[in-house]
Amino acid sequence: MRPFNLESPKQLQQILFEKLQLPVLRKTPSGTPSRPKTCWRNSRRRHLLPRHILEYRGLAKLRSTYTEKLPEQIDPDTGRVHTSYHQAVAATGRLSSMDPNLQNIPIRSPEGRRIRQAFIAPPGYRLLAADYSQIELRIMAHLSGDEGLLRAFAEERDIHQATAAEVFGVAADAVSHDQRRSAKAINFGLIYGMSAFGLARQLGVSRSAAQTYVDLYFTRYPGVRRYMEATRAQARNDGYVETVFGRRLYLPEIRSRNRQLQQYAERSAINAPMQGTAADIIKRAMIAVDQWCQRDDIPARLIMQVHDELVLEVREDFLSKAAAEVGRLMSEGG
DNA sequence: GGTTCAAGCGCG
């Protein structure tokens, strides 16, 4: 018998599953019992130990990846951390940031935000971040031409609230927190090509309830359903999908007899035009913003891109002018 | 000393 390493995360988790009596919902090919991740993560509501372990993992990630590593990556010449952006990595046309990755600096947790606070501008300068609001859903509205969705955006509505009002048949100001949360999950799910099954798992409701939400959504936004169906059909016919600006993603597996590969290709076909068009738009904005920055006497520099967000370094006295101009360039393209 | 893989985490 092999030595039993109690510090092996896998073994620890395995023992924990038994002690906590989490159900075995499937087995791996080798016969090892296995529980879905969500089951394990949900168990933290009932059990103290999983809660502590998940908290520990999050903190360990922050320490090992950011707190300990980033200071080592400071360039001695400039005193800054410099990333490399790669243009031909992500299939959808996004940039990817490497060595170090500055597109995944923490922000979602309070502890993570403390790490982000370490990123500062030089004396006399400030960081200016400008991001697109709901850009992929706006693109979905554009591509689908759905009247209801286009109207909601034209009226600058809170889109998740507006969706909830439509799907649950209530007035916008009567939408509950849970209804908005569900609508948000539906909206994200649509962008990702998610099924009713996936939505059910995400929301913790029954499959039939999730199916009801999806059906209701498509009744309210029929253009979106038409668009989704047309995109799948087009991908299957042509073997590729493309963005508004013509960037293509080839999907040979859309005709695979392997159902898993075929469905994955379908989800990619749904997602790529939206994610890819967003990538095209911000790249054009980057060119416009940088050209503006390079003009004489403009005390602002484009220093980072995070998919739907541009970050600039701006001289303090120029901040409001820069914010206005960057906003204009990002929405109108110059 | 190195590589490769999976798991698990960070972000949009």
Add this chain to the structure above:
DNA sequence: AAAGCGCGCTTGAACC
């Protein structure tokens, strides 16, 4: 059986 897209980094295990 799997059933939500796109990424990168760290860790530990297994192996050379």
